[in-house]
Amino acid sequence: xxxxEYLVPLGQGAWVTIQLTFWSTIxxxxxxxxxxxxxxxxxxxxxxxxxxxxxxxxxxxLLVQLFWLYFALxxxxxxxxxxxxxxxxxxxxxxxxxxxxxxxxxxxxxxxQSVSHDQYEAATALNFSDRQALWRVALPQAIPEMxxxxxxxxxxxxxxxxxxSLISLQDLAFKAEQIRNFTQDSTTIFTIVLAMYFGMALVxxxxxxxxxxxVGRWRTARS
Amino acid sequence: MTEPIxxxxxxVKRFGSLTVLDHLDFEVNPGEMVTIIGPSGSxxxxxxxxxxxxxxxxxxxxxxxxxxxxxxxxxxxxxxxSEKHLRKxxxxxxxxxxxxxxxxxxxxxxxxxxxxxQVLGLSKKDALERAEELLEMxxxxxxxxxxxxxxxxxQQQRVGIARALAMRPKIMLFDEPxxxxxxxxxxxxxxxxxxxxxxxxxxxxxxxxxxxxxxQVSDRVCFFDKGxxxxxxxxxxxxxxxxxxxxxxxxxxxxxxxA
Numbered sequence: 261x262x263x264x265e266y267l268v269p270l271g272q273g274a275w276v277t278i279q280l281t282f283w284s285t286i287x288x289x290x291x292x293x294x295x296x297x298x299x300x301x302x303x304x305x306x307x308x309x310x311x312x313x314x315x316x317x318x319x320x321x322l323l324v325q326l327f328w329l330y331f332a333l334x335x336x337x338x339x340x341x342x343x344x345x346x347x348x349x350x351x352x353x354x355x356x357x358x359x360x361x362x363x364x365x366x367x368x369x370x371x372x373q374s375v376s377h378d379q380y381e382a383a384t385a386l387n388f389s390d391r392q393a394l395w396r397v398a399l400p401q402a403i404p405e406m407x408x409x410x411x412x413x414x415x416x417x418x419x420x421x422x423x424x425s426l427i428s429l430q431d432l433a434f435k436a437e438q439i440r441n442f443t444q445d446s447t448t449i450f451t452i453v454l455a456m457y458f459g460m461a462l463v464x465x466x467x468x469x470x471x472x473x474x475v476g477r478w479r480t481a482r483s
Numbered sequence: 484m485t486e487p488i489x490x491x492x493x494x495v496k497r498f499g500s501l502t503v504l505d506h507l508d509f510e511v512n513p514g515e516m517v518t519i520i521g522p523s524g525s526x527x528x529x530x531x532x533x534x535x536x537x538x539x540x541x542x543x544x545x546x547x548x549x550x551x552x553x554x555x556x557x558x559x560x561x562x563x564x565s566e567k568h569l570r571k572x573x574x575x576x577x578x579x580x581x582x583x584x585x586x587x588x589x590x591x592x593x594x595x596x597x598x599x600x601q602v603l604g605l606s607k608k609d610a611l612e613r614a615e616e617l618l619e620m621x622x623x624x625x626x627x628x629x630x631x632x633x634x635x636x637x638q639q640q641r642v643g644i645a646r647a648l649a650m651r652p653k654i655m656l657f658d659e660p661x662x663x664x665x666x667x668x669x670x671x672x673x674x675x676x677x678x679x680x681x682x683x684x685x686x687x688x689x690x691x692x693x694x695x696x697x698x699q700v701s702d703r704v705c706f707f708d709k710g711x712x713x714x715x716x717x718x719x720x721x722x723x724x725x726x727x728x729x730x731x732x733x734x735x736x737x738x739x740x741x742a
Binding site for chain 1: 535536537566570573574576577578580582584585586587588589597598601602629630632633646647650
């Protein structure tokens with residue numbers, strides 16, 4: 261097997277990695293907003309749930325979360341008589357989303373809190389409700405502030421997907437290990453894999469930059 | 484006798500141990516233009532911020548249009564106002580801020596149409612019509628598509644005035660509207676405020692350090708000191724013949740600082 265022949269299976273693995281990254285970043289972003297806004301809620305229950313979620317998922321290992329969802333949850337379900345078995349893809353996307361969402365929530369919370377108090381006063385003076393003030397005044401100003409951190413988290417998430425190979429998902433890392441077992445050609449394989457992750461990270465970073473620019477267009481308008 | 488549109492009845496406002504308004508009684512009649520002057524820390528901006536519901540009070544009652552602002556009647560008792568009550572009361576008030584507080588992510592036009600559309604439920608067409616009328620009034624028709632940071636301070640403050648007026652309030656509160664402006668930009672903002680005062684349709688409350696302007700446009704000037712009204716009266720009287728020594732001292736300092 262020559263190194264060019266590695267590219268087909270590795271390419272298949274990379275495609276799985278891309279899909280995992282895509283979905284877990286999308287769901288992670290949704291969770292970030294839900295928990296980040298929830299942490300600022302005046303409702304004590306919503307606030308407590310958000311803080312609980314954020315602290316648990318930031319305070320435990322992603323690998324353990326992944327194993328827990330894939331191996332422990334079904335047994336727990338069995339004990340109480342519910343089928344909680346998750347397909348590997350679902351467990352993988354869920355663990356990655358929950359993890360990235362917990363970190364993202366702190367980014368969302370911080371960015372919302374960095375919006376000037378004057379802006380909320382203007383919103384009150386114009387008789388906006390709290391919800392309108394959040395969605396129409398605070399968030400549009402906070403989102404451009406979040407983008408650099410979200411860019412970092414997305415790249416972090418891409419690299420974290422390698423862990424899902426441990427629950428038998430055939431991502432890039434899994435394929436690499438598979439070919440390596442077969443050929444023992446560690447140097448070539450891992451060099452290619454390194455380059456592939458790096459290439460994907462570059463593309464992801466560029467995409468986040470485009471997104472950052474488009475949500476912050478008003479900041480750079482020229483006269 | 485007309486019923487006052489604004490009435491402070493024995494109002495106390497504290498920030499921690501600091502008393503900002505000390506059992507204040509204060510009334511404004513409909514259509515009246517009242518200017519509040521006084522040293523910093525005398526509580527003049529606080530009066531406006533209480534009316535705009537940005538600061539709660541600790542004692543007393545504030546009435547707007549005959550109804551308690553920070554309270555609701557429950558039987559014969561006054562209970563603290565709900566958010567619903569506050570939102571209803573706020574419909575009557577508009578505020579212009581020292582730092583303009585425009586929404587930086589919206590164009591000038593959108594700054595003027597957003598609240599009428601979202602809060603008052605105006606159609607897009609009606610909100611645009613209203614905004615264009617107001618932009619013409621403040622002389623900024625050609626700036627409608629720009630963002631606030633692309634405008635001068637004076638232009639931003641004129642947008643601020645138009646934005647508040649777009650909600651059609653009965654009472655306009657101006658909180659040091661020219662204090663953050665370069666001296667050469669003050670005139671264009673005062674001109675807009677003067678044209679509003681000349682129409683006598685709005686009740687206006689202005690906190691300012693522009694003494695000459697206050698003298699020209701006000702129906703009444705109130706001198707605040709230590710959380711109370713030390714002296715008030717028609718501008719000619721207060722500026723030329725102040726009765727209280729504290730008023731004389733303050734006016735001497737601000738009108739003739741070199742002497």
